[in-house]
Amino acid sequence: MNFTFTEEQLLIRDMAERFFRDEYDLDTRRKHQAMPGGFCPETWAQFAEMGWLALGIPEDLGGVGGGSVETAILMEAMGGGLAVEPFLSTVVLGGGLMIRGGSPEQQGDLLPKLAAGELLLAFGYAEPQSRYDLNDVATTAKADGGGYVLDGAKCVVLHAGTVDKIAVTARTSGDVRDRAGITVFLIDADAPGVTVRDYPTVDGLRAGDVTLSGVKVGVEAVLGEVGNGLELTEAVIDRAAALIAVEAAGVMAATTQCTVDYLKERKQFGRPLGDFQALQHRMTEMYMETELTRWLGYMAVVRQDGDDRSAAARAAAQAKAKAGQAGRLIGQEAVQLHGGMGVTDEMFVSHLFKRLTMIDHVFGDAAHHVERLADMDIGDAAA
Amino acid sequence: MELVLNPEESAFQKEVRDFLRTSIPPEIKRKVDLGLKLVKDDYVVWQKILHERGWIAPSWPKEYGGPGWSPVQRYLYEEELAAASSPRLITFGLKMLGPVLVEFGTDEQKARYLPRILSSEDWWCQGFSEPGSGSDLASLSTRAVRDGDHYVVNGQKTWTTLAQYADWIFCLVRTSTEGKKQAGISFLLIDMKTPGVTVRPIKTLDGGQEINDVFLEDVRVPVDNLVGKENDGWTVAKFLLGHERFGIAGVARSKKQMERVREIASKEMKRGRPLIEDARFREEMAQVEIDLTALEMTELHLLSEQAAGRKPGPESSILKLKGTQVQQAITELLLEAVGNRAAVFDPAILDDDWPGPGNDGPAIPEHAATVASHYFNWRKASIYGGSNEIQRNIIAKAILGL
Structure with missing residues (x-):
């Protein structure tokens, strides 16, 4: 048992933190957001050069190997830098689906491109009626000759407007909330019948609503097993939830740090605000909640690479719930402690706050995961 | 990892x-x-x-x-x-004085006291807090005045846990009033049987008697019983308070207590069903488990850092603070779980040997008998060992640089 980083992992962390400290300030971020697609292609190419897109991909497929912990380390740094690049959608979700569910042909075809920065992916798992329930899938995939015809709508698909391929869940059999009968398809973003309405998100990323009308795909578009796609989806989303909890810890650390820095500078009543104990104690709470979220998050990330799926699901739910709760507290406190400046667009803190808030609304919010844990709990009690 | x-x-x-x-x-x-x-x-x-x-x-x-x-x-x-x-x-000898003697004690002191701590022949208690010196510990005023080969000690210690069982007390005493208040403190070992030592129990809100006042009146203590240098006791005290923070979070005991919550919630009924099937109660349990697991992982990380040869820092204040919050949250869950029977008080539970419910006492299920007193008793956790507000001061100063 060992719950700290290896020397190699510390190197990855240092490199990533340095990158976001030295080359990715708020102005840079604003420039990236204004580019077509809402991110900077050169920065993406830099990510590829640094090997970040190859993490978790086996070496014979153009990757550099490594487990989810390495990915989490990067995401923690990206959280602190408020990166807008489509890492989550492409590497964690798209890459996650390919590695867990892809056939050798699909992997051999796509993963080298992903690692090289030449392939962008998105995953549409949510629908307007589904809220956070992954089994609530109304999109249909009807068998048609040798392939399928897809019809339905996916909402808030991260980076859907810029990617090359979009993975979607669709129902090959069963009723709208059945656990069985869901299949994951990987479709070309420009396939006939695919429409993406692209928009910015509140926290400065891009997303899109995807409409599928009579989209024809072949059997080679199926990712994983027909009818068993929920299992794949849950595993990939749980892993993403664990990873984004660590990213959230990165955002929280930056939020706490910029608040502490600001209160050391800002003087009222003839002394720095940071001298006031009432404010100090609130910042210590922000600091502690960050630590707790981080280590719970890394635990959940480690569990995703293990064989025990129920332990992985429980850990992901715990980490994501904690990230949502701590994120709300830390974000709100940071803005409050910044005073009037905290509500301006000019300050870093307001952007951190928005990101923390929206992280709670992806892959299930805190209430969703606490409820999920409570349901698991009854399972354990009966066992 | x-x-x-x-x-x-x-x-x-x-x-x-x-x-x-x-x-x-x-x-x-x-x-x-x-x-x-x-x-x-x-x-x-x-x-x-x-x-x-x-x-x-x-x-x-x-x-x-x-x-x-x-x-x-x-x-x-x-x-x-x-x-x-x-x-x-009992931590006073094993986790407090033992490591202090290993670090600061003379060979004679080590040889004399350490084996008797290991064998539980000596029961130690801790004489730090005074009526006028709680969180502001360094303001303590119990005086030790040198008189030949002895110190003569006068003053009062308080909140002394299980002093009624103790053979010895380690005390912070003032040997000088010169300079900063931290500078005139010494660390002294006092035999409880010495004339002038009086223990008076303090009854706590749960009816229990585990804490005491200890009065020291012209108590003659051999100078050999000084640990570390005279007037350097604050260094010893800081070492003691900072040492062995692992375990301070009480994670293992909290996990065990969560099992107890489950057991009780399986026995208690709500609307004809076991409480454990109640969605709202399950969510409360899930919430405490989230906080407990987060704490455990933070402790495991610090422990792994220590195993890798990095010294534990002030981060351990998190463990004390959040650990006691979780412990108290569990006492609340237990209290909630037993419902209206939380109010039933059987004075016999304070006795040395409670035979169980149903004799002459009120009819209360065995699992519910101590839940309320435990809840009240455990308010101490966020107060002792450096109150949680003091832990926040430490974090603000030593980690955030405020």
């Missing part, structure tokens, strides 16, 4: 588990499981069993009688102790 135990760790865990579960006397286990009062004998009997096995002082260096375990082994041992319903090991 590896959260699965390796074969050696698993073997160690099994060895410890097997021994503890088969060695704990059933009557002691029952008291711990039901939260009943433990008397001196209960502690001593159990500690002697652990001592015979060589496991009484996991954090001590091997040359002084420690088992030579790694941080991970110590963590696993704590887990198994709690799981086996072990009483808390």
Whole structure:
């Protein structure tokens, strides 16, 4: 048992933190957001050069190997830098689906491109009626000759407007909330019948609503097993939830740090605000909640690479719930402690706050995961 | 990062588990499981069993009688102790004075006191707080005046846990009023049998008697009983308070207590169904488990850092603060779980041996008998050991640089 980083992992962390400290300030971020697609292609190419897109991909497929912990380390740094690049959608979700569910042909075809920065992916798992329930899938995939015809709508698909391929869940059999009968398809973003309405998100990323009308795909578009796609989806989303909890810890650390820095500078009543104990104690709470979220998050990330799926699901739910709760507290406190400046667009803190808030609304919010844990709990009690 | 135990760790865990579960006397286990009062004998009997096995002082260096375990082994041992319903090991000698003597004691002091701590022959208590010096500990005013080969000590210590059982007390005393208040403090070992030492119990809100006032009136203490240098006691005290923060979070015991929550919630009924099937109560349990697991992982990280040779820093204040919050949250869950019968008070639970419900006392289920008193008693946790507000001051200063 060992719950700290290896020397190699510390190197990855240092490199990533340095990158976001030295080359990715708020102005840079604003420039990236204004580019077509809402991110900077050169920065993406830099990510590829640094090997970040190859993490978790086996070496014979153009990757550099490594487990989810390495990915989490990067995401923690990206959280602190408020990166807008489509890492989550492409590497964690798209890459996650390919590695867990892809056939050798699909992997051999796509993963080298992903690692090289030449392939962008998105995953549409949510629908307007589904809220956070992954089994609530109304999109249909009807068998048609040798392939399928897809019809339905996916909402808030991260980076859907810029990617090359979009993975979607669709129902090959069963009723709208059945656990069985869901299949994951990987479709070309420009396939006939695919429409993406692209928009910015509140926290400065891009997303899109995807409409599928009579989209024809072949059997080679199926990712994983027909009818068993929920299992794949849950595993990939749980892993993403664990990873984004660590990213959230990165955002929280930056939020706490910029608040502490600001209160050391800002003087009222003839002394720095940071001298006031009432404010100090609130910042210590922000600091502690960050630590707790981080280590719970890394635990959940480690569990995703293990064989025990129920332990992985429980850990992901715990980490994501904690990230949502701590994120709300830390974000709100940071803005409050910044005073009037905290509500301006000019300050870093307001952007951190928005990101923390929206992280709670992806892959299930805190209430969703606490409820999920409570349901698991009854399972354990009966066992 | 590896959260699965390796074969050696698993073997160690099994060895410890097997021994503890088969060695704990059933009557002691029952008291711990039901939260009943433990008397001196209960502690001593159990500690002697652990001592015979060589496991009484996991954090001590091997040359002084420690088992030579790694941080991970110590963590696993704590887990198994709690799981086996072990009483808390009395920390004053084992986790406080022992390490202090190893670090600051003379060879004579080590030879004289350490073996008797290991064997539980000496019961130690802690004389730090005074009526006028709580969080502002360094303002303490108990005076020790040199008189030949002795110090003459006058003053009052308070909140002294289990002083009624103690053979010895280690005290912070003022040997100088010159300079900063921290500069004139010394660390002194006092035999409780010395004339002039009086113990007066303080009854707590739960009806219990575990804390005391200790009055010191012209108590003559040999100068040999000084630990460290005269007027350098603050250094010793800081070492004591900062040492062995692991375990301070009480994670293992909190996990065990969550099992108790589950058991009680399986027995208590709500609308004709066991409480544990109530969605709202389950969510409350899930919430505490989230906080407890987050705490455990933070502790495991700090412990792994220590195992990697990095010194524990002020981060451990998180463990004390959040650990006691979780402990108190669990006492709230227990209180909530037993419902209206939380109010039933059987004074007999304060006795040394509570026979169980239904004799002459009120009809209260065994599992509910101590829940309220435990809730009230446990408010102490966020106050002792440096109140949680003091921990926040430490974090603000030492980590955030405020």
